[in-house]
Amino acid sequence: MRKIISGLILVLSLSLMNHSLAFAEATVMTEKDVRPIEVVVNGEFIKMDVHPLMDKNHLFVPIRALASLGLSYSFNPSTKITTVQNKNGDYLKIGVNSKTAYKNEKPIQMDMPAQNKNGRILVPIRFVTESLGYKVQFESIRKFVFINSKDYSFDTKLLYQDDLQAARKAAIALPINADFKTLGTLDGYRLHQYSFPVGRADTYYLNDGTYTFVQIIDGKAIAIGQLLESDHSQVAGNVSPDMSLDTDPIMEPYNHGNVIFFDNNDGTARAGYTNDNKKRVDIDTEMNIYSDIIQKLPDHR
Template identity: 75%
Template sequence: MKKSISGLILALSLGLFNYSHASAGPLSEENVRPIEVVANGEFIKMDVHPLMNNNRLFVPIRALASLGLSYSFNPTTRVATVQNKDGDYLKISANSKTAYKNGKIIQMDTPAQNSNGRILVPIRFVSETLGYNVQFESIRKFVFVNSKDYSFDSKLLYQDDLQAARKAAIALPINTDFKTLGTLDGYRLHQYTFPAGRADTYFFNDGIYTFVQVKDGKAIAIGQLYRTERKTSLAAGDVSPEMSLDTDPIMEAYDHRSVIFFENNDGTATTGYHDDKNERVNINTKMNIYSDIIQKLPNHR
């Protein structure tokens, strides 16, 4: 039965990741995957994504409105004003290091930027000035922004609504206690595989397999595996380069009933699984927001 899931994973991987594993030169903006933002456990829908510039990460200040910020922008002065629920406010101008908090001048170490009419600010500035906890996860290139009073409810992983439980699982930052394998160049489509009926363990694949367990409200990577075009393998964490997707103990939870959620390159997502008659079922949906990759399935799959 393990061979069924292993073969399916391989087939999907070959179809999804038909890209070179290294770029010969600078990546174009079209080939760089947009950075997603998760605020207080929810993926944020954005028309402008965070960007990396000179190793500095900038986030759109407007995207943080879900954290209780009010936002306004003066198109004449090009000044953005944000205010939190406590009444503290910031005034920020594009291309300027000078900002104002409650009317007092404060300096940013790098200027805010303007992208398609949106003000983007350095992530460190968001953390230190607005009082949020900010974390950047390098495996999937996600930014996690949490208010000081936010805490993840572990019960979400075991609720009856399995779709919501899995969305909660992928909205947790993946933590590691080992040196990761890094990331592959170019736009990488994402894929998640969950055991049937469960949300507390999964493996993520964007050309590199990352095996994750969620315990005590934290998503912990067990290890990573990368298979090169030359059939050699690289591994990190508690994973061997010789790991078999059929027989390794990590794969014990995964069998022919496992569910695979993956992106397509046309703005849609597909869920694949085998039904009770062991027939292949694919369900497609439009992705309006990243978490739409996790679809609702019948029979507690």
């Protein structure tokens, strides 16, 4: 395997011998290059024309995104009151710049009020969803928000279905849990790259400047450990310092080859693998939603 070059923008070529990795090249990141926060509801990535906003450790989403959560909403421009209702008929009334909301007409205090940003009404997602019966989890590794209804549970059979594309989409739609102090997220690092063993969806590693090795056990995505791409002495979890990406036991699932999916950072995604003739194959596709990063590949790869 070629030496992995640290950096931030993936070069449009892949070294795909066995468990090879996409190359990256250093560049200066700007504010627009910071990856937006993605939202996953009941195992599905949500498409939003305006991505969530983090303000003082509170996450805000545009009210029109609430329809994707199964919530109905309306906004009264005269009173500047947003009304959000769940399928059971419980509702919230939230005023812009007011910390007092009303659940079924009873006052309830908010930590942060709704905001008006450039004509868009943004509401605090944790307050809204938990008040109306949802569970919320923020994953710090990818900075994703996971929202589940109380009756939702992940079906582990999804990981072992014949449709590998759907299985891998289900895999990356699980929050990554870690029982160790993680290495953190590199500031400004926008790109995500997932590597799966050929024919499998129940284990993968994520490269976003840090390698995060993940196994899915009993329907939960568990981070085994992490390795900093630019400095292999920087590790966390069950990863040895200066581990070899060629020979370490953690890479055993990839010994028979892997497939790589990554964001080109231009509205497209690329998949790469080595075919039976030992030739590299690259496939590009449009990304309309985050899960489009996972493509359908031939020959059960």
